[in-house]
Amino acid sequence: MENTNMPKKSPFSLQVDLSKFEKATDEEKRQQDVMSESTTFFKDGMRKLMKNPLAVASIIVLVLIIGTIIIAPMVVPYSYSDIISVGGKRDKTAKNLAPFTYSKKEQSYMDETGEKLFPHIMGTDSMCRDYFIRVVYGTRISLVVGLFASILVLIIGVFYGSVSGYFGGRADLIMMRVVDIIYSLPDMLIIILLSVVLNETLSNTQNPIIKTLGTNMVSIFIVFGLLYWVGMARLVRGEILKIKSNEYILAAKAVGAPSGRIIRTHVIPNCLSVIIITTALQIPSAIFTESFLSFVGMGVKAPMPSLGSLANAAREGLQSYPLQLVFPSVTIVLIVLAFNLLGDGLRDAFDPKLRR
Amino acid sequence: MSSEHALGSSEYLVEVEDLKEYFPIRTGFAKTTMLKAVDGVSFKIKPGETLGLVGESGCGKTTVGRTLLRLYKPTGGRVLFEGKEVTDKNMKEYRKEMQMVFQDPYSSLDPRMTVEDIIGEPLDVHKLYGTKAERRDKILNLMSLVGLNAEHATRYVHEFSGGQRQRIGIARALAVDPKFIVCDEPVSALDVSIQAQVVNMFEELQDKLGVAYLFIAHDLLIVHHISDSIAVMYLGRMVEKADADELMSNPIHPYTQSLLSAVPVPDPETARKQKRIILEGDVPSPLKMPSGCAFRTRCRYATARCATETPPFTDRGGGHMVACWEK
Numbered sequence A: 001m002e003n004t005n006m007p008k009k010s011p012f013s014l015q016v017d018l019s020k021f022e023k024a025t026d027e028e029k030r031q032q033d034v035m036s037e038s039t040t041f042f043k044d045g046m047r048k049l050m051k052n053p054l055a056v057a058s059i060i061v062l063v064l065i066i067g068t069i070i071i072a073p074m075v076v077p078y079s080y081s082d083i084i085s086v087g088g089k090r091d092k093t094a095k096n097l098a099p100f101t102y103s104k105k106e107q108s109y110m111d112e113t114g115e116k117l118f119p120h121i122m123g124t125d126s127m128c129r130d131y132f133i134r135v136v137y138g139t140r141i142s143l144v145v146g147l148f149a150s151i152l153v154l155i156i157g158v159f160y161g162s163v164s165g166y167f168g169g170r171a172d173l174i175m176m177r178v179v180d181i182i183y184s185l186p187d188m189l190i191i192i193l194l195s196v197v198l199n200e201t202l203s204n205t206q207n208p209i210i211k212t213l214g215t216n217m218v219s220i221f222i223v224f225g226l227l228y229w230v231g232m233a234r235l236v237r238g239e240i241l242k243i244k245s246n247e248y249i250l251a252a253k254a255v256g257a258p259s260g261r262i263i264r265t266h267v268i269p270n271c272l273s274v275i276i277i278t279t280a281l282q283i284p285s286a287i288f289t290e291s292f293l294s295f296v297g298m299g300v301k302a303p304m305p306s307l308g309s310l311a312n313a314a315r316e317g318l319q320s321y322p323l324q325l326v327f328p329s330v331t332i333v334l335i336v337l338a339f340n341l342l343g344d345g346l347r348d349a350f351d352p353k354l355r356r
Numbered sequence B: 001m002s003s004e005h006a007l008g009s010s011e012y013l014v015e016v017e018d019l020k021e022y023f024p025i026r027t028g029f030a031k032t033t034m035l036k037a038v039d040g041v042s043f044k045i046k047p048g049e050t051l052g053l054v055g056e057s058g059c060g061k062t063t064v065g066r067t068l069l070r071l072y073k074p075t076g077g078r079v080l081f082e083g084k085e086v087t088d089k090n091m092k093e094y095r096k097e098m099q100m101v102f103q104d105p106y107s108s109l110d111p112r113m114t115v116e117d118i119i120g121e122p123l124d125v126h127k128l129y130g131t132k133a134e135r136r137d138k139i140l141n142l143m144s145l146v147g148l149n150a151e152h153a154t155r156y157v158h159e160f161s162g163g164q165r166q167r168i169g170i171a172r173a174l175a176v177d178p179k180f181i182v183c184d185e186p187v188s189a190l191d192v193s194i195q196a197q198v199v200n201m202f203e204e205l206q207d208k209l210g211v212a213y214l215f216i217a218h219d220l221l222i223v224h225h226i227s228d229s230i231a232v233m234y235l236g237r238m239v240e241k242a243d244a245d246e247l248m249s250n251p252i253h254p255y256t257q258s259l260l261s262a263v264p265v266p267d268p269e270t271a272r273k274q275k276r277i278i279l280e281g282d283v284p285s286p287l288k289m290p291s292g293c294a295f296r297t298r299c300r301y302a303t304a305r306c307a308t309e310t311p312p313f314t315d316r317g318g319g320h321m322v323a324c325w326e327k
Helices: A026-033 A041-050 A053-075 A104-113 A133-167 A171-182 A187-202 A207-213 A214-225 A228-243 A245-256 A259-269 A272-295 A309-315 A323-350 B003-007 B061-068 B115-124 B132-145 B152-153 B164-176 B192-209 B220-224 B243-248 B254-261 B268-273 B302-310
Strands: B014-029 B030-046 B050-054 B078-079 B098-101 B180-184 B210-214 B229-234 B237-243
Touching: A041 A053, A041 B243, A104 A323, A104 B220, A133 A214, A133 A228, A133 A259, A133 A272, A133 A323, A187 A214, A187 A272, A207 B003, A214 A272, A228 A259, A228 A272, A245 A259, A245 B098, A245 B115, A245 B164, A245 B268, A259 A272, A259 B164, A272 A309, A272 A323, A309 A323, A323 B220, B014 B061, B030 B050, B030 B061, B030 B078, B050 B061, B061 B098, B061 B180, B061 B210, B098 B164, B115 B132, B115 B152, B115 B164, B115 B192, B115 B237, B132 B152, B132 B164, B164 B192, B192 B210, B192 B220, B210 B220, B220 B229, B220 B243, B220 B254, B229 B243, B237 B243, B237 B254
Parallel strands: B050 B210, B050 B229, B098 B180, B180 B210
Antiparallel strands: B014 B030, B014 B078, B229 B237
């Protein structure tokens, strides 16, 4: 198409030769209007997360584990604390059985009645208890401790960090020195000392909630609440200091928005990705600590199993029955690895600095 | 509020008297020095008028705008709105009258909010609507006022270009129906072609809505285009203030003269004839202000008197105010 009304380009000019351009038709202009689908930050992050094979695999592993610990106690007819009984009688012969085997009594019972007993998927332990159900309960305890401890850390850390970061100045100075002091305490030592002291004081209580949970569990929660929030508080504070320097905070102030509203609608949503990622990485660390404490005998009270105490109990018969150590250890490794990989995946998906 | 102020309605919309803003800066261990970002600035703006505020980077232009809106607590001086003094206590109601458009359209909009929520925030804060439908209507009206399509309402800001973002920022400032807007270098982060669109839009909005602007910029041509009068700042003080055309054609202060000589002229013939006044040296640190006239260290006309006495800001006829001993 020849455009006659366009100015002629002089040969030495750097000016763009307008005659080489065509006017866009209406249809072409309309094509420009179609923008990409509007996505929210969260949707975009989830889409990226689902593209990460390791993260998806760890989500599947976690879903399987959580499904098992919910469903297994309903299906498996054994209890975690009682010796296996056959026909109403305690079966003392069902000691340290290998997976999927039956004791002599069970075998003869099955031969007599023709009834099929539920198999011992992971065998039994030295006290004639079904090991599978004990591992399931141990996993329950470990996961519950991990989740609750992380939630505790989340609540305290986010609140403390956002107040300190947002108000700044002298308040920030004092609050962060408190964090520094807690940070400098040797945490394992404090955990062990605290759980000893708390065990003493809490064992006399009549509080039904503490009784059902067990004093050791409560002391683990308190320890986490006291010590482990500092990392989260520091992270949130740093993030908020960064967000605070953005002009949209100033704009909200110019509009007259009160501090509470600014924190709620601008500050927290903008540091949400950091909070999610840190929480996901906090869970395995809490599980690890709980397992460690149970392993050294400071964790949950017998007969309640935890993955750590199961591993500790298996130590005695390690040479004869190594599988009893393998099952809880593999479970810990699976859970911790899955949470860590998921946390990494979340960071890659949600951290704007890593965007490609 | 005293009765004297309540009665004293004035012909000016905004009056700033001897505004001061000092920031404490730690200059050593347990030692703080006051950084005088704004040191006694006064001006008045009539309803529907525009005052341009120019000066080089770090001279306190932005601080004037922000202190005026009490985003910083002023160290001294007062601000009167429609003849009544603005204080910390009654600032909340004045937030509806005075608004701000920010320099950086990228950091002044929350990336986690939709356009609708950004523009709706002032409405939410001041509860300016009864129903959800009313809120939406108001937002869509504002969007069409600044030239945004209704379908943009549910989008997030990262999907927009710089010019469109600045329009969103302007719509947010207009949401409370203010009488006065501080425009803090609203176009300096935009491309030149977009600058023209946005500046023209500021003018159209002024015609339609009758808002007054304090237009802060460092581009003298843009300021001349939009302003009724122009004030020039140097190191926290005002050195010259006059009607826009008067200041451009007849600058008196040596600093203004040198600023004007640096303005690019689109015609090469005149540009060649023009002589640029090049300033010697750098801007002194605001922590160590020169005695007397702040500009004397770089001024061609400086004398002994400039070092000892601060020049007063005096009227040289027709409201042309200058702070200089020698000119």
